[in-house]
Amino acid sequence: MNIKSIIANRVAKEFKDGNLVNLGIGLPTLVANYIPEDIEVTLQSENGFVGIGPAPEQGKEDPNLVNAGAQPVTINSGAAFFDSSISFSIIRGGHLDFTVLGALQVDEKGNLANWIIPGKMVPGMGGAMDLVTGAKKVIIAMTHTAKGNIKILKECTLPLTAKGRVNMIVTEMGVMEVTDKGLLLKEKNPTFTVEEIQAQTEAELIISEDLKDMEI
Amino acid sequence: MKKIKSVEEALSYIKPGMTIMVGGFLGVGSPEKLIDGIIEKNIGDLTLIANDTSFPGVNYGKLVEHKLVKKVYTSHIGTNPESGIQMHSGEMEIILTPQGTLVEQIRAGGAGLGGVITPTGIGTVVEEGKQKIEIDGKLYIVEKPLKADVALLRGAKVDKKGNVYYDHAARNFNPIMAMAAELVIVEADEIVEIGDINPNDVMTPHIFVNVIVQGGK
Numbered sequence: 303m304n305i306k307s308i309i310a311n312r313v314a315k316e317f318k319d320g321n322l323v324n325l326g327i328g329l330p331t332l333v334a335n336y337i338p339e340d341i342e343v344t345l346q347s348e349n350g351f352v353g354i355g356p357a358p359e360q361g362k363e364d365p366n367l368v369n370a371g372a373q374p375v376t377i378n379s380g381a382a383f384f385d386s387s388i389s390f391s392i393i394r395g396g397h398l399d400f401t402v403l404g405a406l407q408v409d410e411k412g413n414l415a416n417w418i419i420p421g422k423m424v425p426g427m428g429g430a431m432d433l434v435t436g437a438k439k440v441i442i443a444m445t446h447t448a449k450g451n452i453k454i455l456k457e458c459t460l461p462l463t464a465k466g467r468v469n470m471i472v473t474e475m476g477v478m479e480v481t482d483k484g485l486l487l488k489e490k491n492p493t494f495t496v497e498e499i500q501a502q503t504e505a506e507l508i509i510s511e512d513l514k515d516m517e518i
Numbered sequence: 519m520k521k522i523k524s525v526e527e528a529l530s531y532i533k534p535g536m537t538i539m540v541g542g543f544l545g546v547g548s549p550e551k552l553i554d555g556i557i558e559k560n561i562g563d564l565t566l567i568a569n570d571t572s573f574p575g576v577n578y579g580k581l582v583e584h585k586l587v588k589k590v591y592t593s594h595i596g597t598n599p600e601s602g603i604q605m606h607s608g609e610m611e612i613i614l615t616p617q618g619t620l621v622e623q624i625r626a627g628g629a630g631l632g633g634v635i636t637p638t639g640i641g642t643v644v645e646e647g648k649q650k651i652e653i654d655g656k657l658y659i660v661e662k663p664l665k666a667d668v669a670l671l672r673g674a675k676v677d678k679k680g681n682v683y684y685d686h687a688a689r690n691f692n693p694i695m696a697m698a699a700e701l702v703i704v705e706a707d708e709i710v711e712i713g714d715i716n717p718n719d720v721m722t723p724h725i726f727v728n729v730i731v732q733g734g735k
Contacts, residue, residue, distance in 0.1 A: 348617065349543040349687050365546065366674075366686040372544040372573075372597075383686055385693045385721075386543070386569070387625050390618030394638060413641075424605065424614075425596025427644075428570070432618035435638045465641030 305445060305474040308491065308518050311336045312472050313402055313443050317343045324348065324393065324433055326403035327371040330443050333402055346398065348429040350389050353381025370429065393429065394436035401437035403430060404444045405471075407458040410505035412468040412480040414442065415460035427463065434464035446473035447502050454478070454485070455504045475499045476516065478507065489514045521680050521730045528703050528731045529555045532668055537565040539624065539666040539695040544570055544597060545577035547688030549672045549705035551733055553577050562586040567624065567666055569617060569691055570594040571601040585609065591664060593617035616644060619661050621694055626663035628697025634661040669699035672733065673722070676706035677713070680727030681720040689721060696726040705733040 303311060306329055314336035317323060324346045325331050334354070337343050345354040348370045355376035358364070363374035392398060407415040414434055417427040434440050447453055454471065471478040476499055477489040487507045490499060492515040500507050529552065532538065542548030556564075557580055566587045571594070572579030579598045581587050589611040595601035604610035615623070622634040635658045639645050649660040671692045674685035682704055684692055696702050704727050 347687065349546070350690050351687055364686065366688040368544070368546055368687060370543075372546065377686075383684075383689060386617070386621040386690045387694050389690075390621055394618050394636070423596075424602055426570075426592065426594035426614045427616050428594040428596075429617040431616040431642065431644065432638045435640075436618075462642045464638075 303518055306332055308474050308516065309443050309445070309472050312477060312489075312516055313441055314338065316441065316470070317341065317400065321399040322346060322352065322392075322397060323400045323402065324398055324437065326401070326430070326433075328404050330402040330404060331371075333443065346389070346392060347375070348389050348393060348433070350386060351377065351381055351383045353378045355381075390429070390432055393432045396436055396438060398433070398437040400439045400441060401433040402441045402443050403433065405442045405453060407453050407455055407460050408442050408468055408471055409455045409458045410480070410484045411457070412466045413458045414440070414463045414468050415458040416463050418461050420461065430463050434467045439469045440467050442468055442471045444471075444473060446475040446499075452502060452504050456506075475502065481508070484508050486510055487513065489516045491516045491518055493518065521727065522678060522709065523729050523731060525551045525555050525731050528552060528729050529559055529561075531701055531703070531729070532556060532561050534561055535563045536667040537567065537665075539567040539669040539699055540578045541669070541671040541690065541692035541695050542568065542572070542577060543687065543690040545572040545579065547672050547684065547690050547692055548572070548577040549670050549703075549733065550577065551731065552670045552703060552705055553580060556581065556586065557584050560584075560586070563588050565589040565591075567591045567664055569620065571598040573597050574600060582610070589613070591615060591620065593620050615661070620664075621691060623661050623664040624691070624694050624698045627665040628694065631663060633663055635659070636661060664698065666695070666699040667701065669695040669702045671696060671702065671704045672707070673704050674707050675710050675715055676704050676708070676727075676730050677710050677715050677724070678730070679712050680704065680724035680730055681715050682722035682727065683715050683719055684721050693722045696722045701728050702726055703729040703731065705731050707733050
């Protein structure tokens with residue numbers, strides 16, 4: 303598998319039958335392709351529906367049926383539409399089992415920065431702050447570093463999206479859980495050594511006694 | 519009461535310096551003719567309340583490109599580079615607000631509530647300069663309600679009384695904004711007879727709607 307597939311495939315293994323999940327734009331969207339077929343997972347789109355289906359065939363796009371990134375999508379049977387107030391009641395009100403997002407930086411205390419680089423890039427937070435504040439579990443799905451820059455830090459330096467809300471980080475190098483004591487490395491990509499993963503991580507990793515190999 | 523008006527008549531209610539709310543999410547579910555009319559008439563100095571600033575060349579994104587907006591309350595500007603340029607040059611003031619907070623501020627404006635008490639933004643720059651309160655040991659930010667002079671909405675089907683039915687994901691902010699403005703104008707893809715929309719399917723009751731204009735080609 304390529305790097306993105308390794309990450310998306312691993313994230314999808316967290317879901318259980320009946321879960322309601324919001325997938326962020328970019329890499330997190332790919333997670334939908336790896337959800338096991340024997341479980342039913344409902345995907346939410348924050349622009350106002352549950353039951354996102356696959357991309358439509360070319361020529362069959364509906365201008366009023368797009369995801370939160372304005373890409374044409376379809377709906378599964380049993381889907382439901384609602385307004386933005388209900389959509390964010392779902393998000394903020396603790397009704398989402400998982401939110402999966404990317405990050406510019408994430409740290410060992412579970413802080414997340416993914417909405418602004420002051421002076422350079424000011425896209426705005428969109429729904430990200432509500433998602434991270436309200437979802438039952440927050441998973442960060444991202445490449446371990448960005449063009450060689452370390453993203454998993456002792457403390458985020460960019461403005462935060464939310465404080466202490468991240469539960470798990472999944473990268474192509476491994477799976478880390480945010481604990482009271484710091485980041486616990488639970489699984490690793492067998493092509494890397496623990497030392498190699500640590501070298502790409504500023505936060506000091508706690509190595510699980512039960513360290514497993516990731517499926518690659 | 520006759521609510522159906524020409525686009526020209528509807529535009530006569532929108533004056534420079536007003537605060538307008540525009541329904542839609544990245545331009546999906548947004549009125550086309552009303553926005554193009556504002557640009558044609560060059561009605562400027564506007565305060566815009568919208569989920570995002572759309573894309574260049576798409577719907578209310580064009581209001582920003584034509585420099586008709588002095589201030590915007592929104593959750594996202596990343597899809598329209600012109601917003602960032604005007605923010606940095608100081609031509610346009612941008613109040614960035616988490617999307618869930620923004621929609622509730624609008625709802626509070628229309629629902630007669632004094633504000634929104636939300637955990638979103640605690641521990642971030644969003645809380646700066648705002649009142650915070652603790653309820654049962656948890657911290658919340660108090661955000662003020664938002665109202666507008668005019669709301670510009672888009673409905674798939676609107677009956678002659680003003681009952682609105684929205685299509686798919688085009689609903690988004692529209693029904694919330696319908697409650698939060700002095701004057702509510704709905705651009706209809708299709709205007710239908712009273713009774714053609716099953717009362718159970720009405721998503722915005724007619725009592726909120728003041729003006730209906732015919733959209734489409």
